Amino acid sequence: MYIQPEIIVVVTAFAVLGMEMFLPPRHRVLETPVCLLGLSTALAAVVYLMIQGDGQFLDGQFLFDGVAGWFKVSFLLAGLLTVLLSADLLNGRFKIVAGQERVLIHRGEFYTVVLFNLVGSMFLISATNLINLYVCLELATIPLFALVAWRRNDPLSCEAGLKYIILGATSSAVVLFGLGLLYGLSGSVDLFTMGDNLIFGPATKLAIAMVVVGVGFKLTLVPFHMWAADVYRGAPLPVAAYLSVASKAAGLAFMFQLFYRVLGNVLLDVSMALAVLAAVTMTLGNLVAVVQTNVKRFMAFSAISQAGYLIMGFLAPSGAPSMVYYMLVYVVTNMVVFGVLVFYLNETGREEIEDYRGLAGTNPWIALVMMLGLFSLAGIPPLSGFVGKFFLFSVASKAGFHWLVAVAAVNSTISLYYYLRIVRQMYIEPGFGDDPPIRASASIVTALAVSTVLMVVLGIVPFFYETIYEQTRDWIAVAEVR
């Protein structure tokens, strides 16, 4: 049947919602373990299905294959880690600082919205019908508006939500227009039939451009990245973490569906435009990140530049495994860094880069984890970020875009500069006098441990990349044959 993981997540969402409605407030703490249990079971189900092999449901309207499996693993991992990271805020464990609105309310509803968003993303990569695809994209976007504006008394949070919804709605409209054009050009809503019928022409170009605008919004490609810094800054930090990984992975899933299944035969015609888009995205993201002082905005621009590296994978059909792999790496690595940010903001109320000074003295392990996470984002071996980037660069090199490899590699150096700024604060600058070590809560420690181990293991154990490579063969074949 192959739809079990989605069912499990939906059931969990309703279970948590029901608990919120019927349980007395003091028992609502139980929603967290229920949510974690549901997500873990769904994750186990995805892994089980991946071992079982490919399959379909609803007459081929729903396809489960290796790529879909890996995307679902990424979504569920991002969901699990977000639930862990938000636990402290929901439990009210944080340092109260005047002028900062930080508590998260309505635990059950929060989880429900996250879970529905996850379901949207999970269906997105399995849908083979254009209309389903669009509905899933909406489901993977609209709940995020609510999550960003979750602190309704916090002006920053509301502003971020408003900004996000306006830009999000606009980009959805543009995408819909683009999809409509594609439907008109191919006369079908089935992705595979569309791909067979489509030929390259001016209208196709327009359609691709419109789709890219919409995906660019989700993936924060320059020049559609404007919302990112403000939204990351205003949203509750765990939501920003979720946004930076799950929403991006959903954007990539949408791009995979369209670019490989529908536009596979015209992909090479637009590769130059994609290369320029990638180069601009990573360069602007990196250069602007250099001057940031707030860690949230900093991570927003860092995430923008990462999206630039990511789409380098579309330059050659054989780039599919590199992108799936990098997405997985990016999810765990970004969660490592966001985990530390959440921890530090909760416990001390500090969120400026220079506030991290002396962290290596008070909490050496947390500082080490943060440093490894930042180094992985910068692409320093032997962490998985290095291997992932190496494969992406290799795709660009294979497609003959040597200049892009050079731009990307130099960009990595720029990014190293600003990641090192935090490392410098943690290790070199003297701390705040005699601060005692900060105790981390169990949920934070669990999240950090899981993501750090995954981050290291993904780069050293070849199993993951090799498996992805085997499983993406069908996708590549579809694009290469055409």
Place this chain on the structure above:
Amino acid sequence: MSWLSLLILIPFATALAVVATPDSKWYVRRWVALFGTGVVLALSLVMSLSYMQAVQQRGGDASVLTISQMEFEQSIPWFKSMGIEYHVGVDGIAMAMIVLTAIIIFTGVLASWEVKDRSREFYAFLLVLVTGVFGVFISVDLFLFFLFYEVAVLPMYLLIGVWGTGRKEYSAMKLTLMLMVGSALVLVGMLALYHAAGSQTFDLNKLAMVDYSRDLQQWVFPCVFVGFGVLGALFPFHTWSPDGHASAPTAVSMLHAGVLMKLGGYGVLRVAVYLMPEGAKQWALFFLVLTTINIVYGAYAAVRQTDLKYFTAYSSVSHCGFVLFGLCSLNLMGFKGAVIQMFSHGIMTGLFFGLIGMVYGRSKTRDLTKMGGLSKRIPWLATSFYIAGLASLGLPGLSGFVAESTVFLGGFFGNRWGDATTMRICTLLATSSIVVTAVYVLRGLSRVFQGPMTKSEFNQMQDATIPEKLCTGILVATLAIVGMYPPVLIDLIEHAILPIANRF
């Protein structure tokens, strides 16, 4: 498992052991570090002996080979779909570099015997750095090579930033970024080579069998040469080196100038020159001129320095120029000289920086003009300093002479692809720098150690402690052994250089 893997496992395990030491017992860490590096040193010496035996047993005529012959090889598939393997193996050049690294890190630990401030992180980062360096020298797979190369560069940032002196944050950042831009260029080049070969392998020796098109070599060669050249202090990309060395703590300067800068020369030889002979033929003359500027400019800049560390750093720029100069002459003699110079300069500059650290610890100043007459109080250190200085100006009997004379011969012989007159002029200019070297070395040293004592506090100085004597003793002995009986080194490297030289 190949013995070579131990060369990276032992330093890494030692780093972990250092992390596990209890908080209160800082002095345990230095013993742990000394033990670990001592084992590595012993291992490297034993391995170079057995390497020599293996080469003799293999026999055959090395003068017809064009592909490097590796010993102690081991290959485990890693990322199969990309053809990436954990493939290790050494030839004589790598073996010599491994011995050099082992000597420098062992003496480096001795030189940092008194580091108490955050000693846990200090030794851990130092040992991770060395793990990377050993990794580069044992790699046959280009991916692995690049991976370890970056591992070797990055800990430097923290080592200089935390334990350094002076403008340490600035120097550390400058060094890291410049080296990383260099490695970005290398990355572009190596990916281009990989895809051009089309054989899904990063094995250096398999890549070497491919005939790359002239057009490709024409742009990839300078990319890779400059990329590695940044680390080898190629003019005009050398500017990170004086700042970096001046700010770094003693052991880090030793390791950096002694070993890390050699990674640059090693990379140029192993990747640029070895894989792209056509590109080398086209570009050698251009880079030869640059390296001549290196040599001459470095020497003249050193004359003007008043800070002991800047003084030695510029002298390093000049001497590292000899390495690249030798490589650019594209003949057997030049390559041989370059490799000997790598080894010789590694030991010599390690000794220099070690001694500077020791003197600075006593005099609290590195300003040449404020020191004087120190030899009365610290004769051991002064004598060692003079030996290092004499090696650096190429006195026969010490290793510097062997290296530099070979390099000059190589440059003077020239090759078929470069303009003979230009090459000879360059060689003559480079040779003349020896005189300048003599000027700055002798003048600098006499200021510090001779004449009247400039400050009364200097009377309180104590001569070298036992760890310091051991550290300088080992390095001086190595300089003398190689200087008086060069075959000990040349026999080791000769077999490995022939296949590379035969490609020209």
